[in-house]
Amino acid sequence: MPAMIPTFLLKKLYVKGSFKNNADGFELTLRNTLAPGTLLGFSPLQIDGRDIPLDRVLIIVNDAPPRRASDISLATPSPFPLNGTVTIRVEDQPLPPGAHRVTVEVNTQEAGALKIDAEDTIE
Numbered sequence: 001m002p003a004m005i006p007t008f009l010l011k012k013l014y015v016k017g018s019f020k021n022n023a024d025g026f027e028l029t030l031r032n033t034l035a036p037g038t039l040l041g042f043s044p045l046q047i048d049g050r051d052i053p054l055d056r057v058l059i060i061v062n063d064a065p066p067r068r069a070s071d072i073s074l075a076t077p078s079p080f081p082l083n084g085t086v087t088i089r090v091e092d093q094p095l096p097p098g099a100h101r102v103t104v105e106v107n108t109q110e111a112g113a114l115k116i117d118a119e120d121t122i123e
Contacts, residue, residue: 005111009034014118015085019102021094021122025056028102028120030086035110037080042069043105045090058089077109095122 018029026047039059044051054070062084069088072078080086088104104116 005034005114010114010116011118013116016120019100019120019122022089025090025092026095027087027089030088030116032080032082032084036082037111038109039072039078039080040074040107040109041072045088046103048100052090052092056091060087060089097122
């Protein structure tokens with residue numbers, strides 16, 4: 001049975017200050033400080049309450065080649081090692097400066113569904 005991870009611990013997975021615009025949209029980073037894990041799939045990422053389709057989201061674990069979030073599944077999982085980073089790169093319009101709220105929902109083999117909410121500022 002998957003373990004329940006308290007919300008305050010999930011919030012710590014978000015790397016504060018990692019939210020930034022890039023040439024193709026924006027990105028943010030998570031760091032696994034809890035335990036080794038296996039990513040089995042994602043729900044649509046939300047930015048300021050707006051859903052971003054998974055085929056527009058790239059997942060980069062440590063320095064591995066990018067994978068579409070839509071391609072990560074039970075049949076094609078992705079490791080999330082302890083102290084590893086996951087960069088979530090969104091192919092969308094760059095975000096305006098200011099505060100933004102992001103919600104990442106991911107299904108893991110070890111802990112089931114995790115919902116990570118974070119708020120950060122883009123300069």
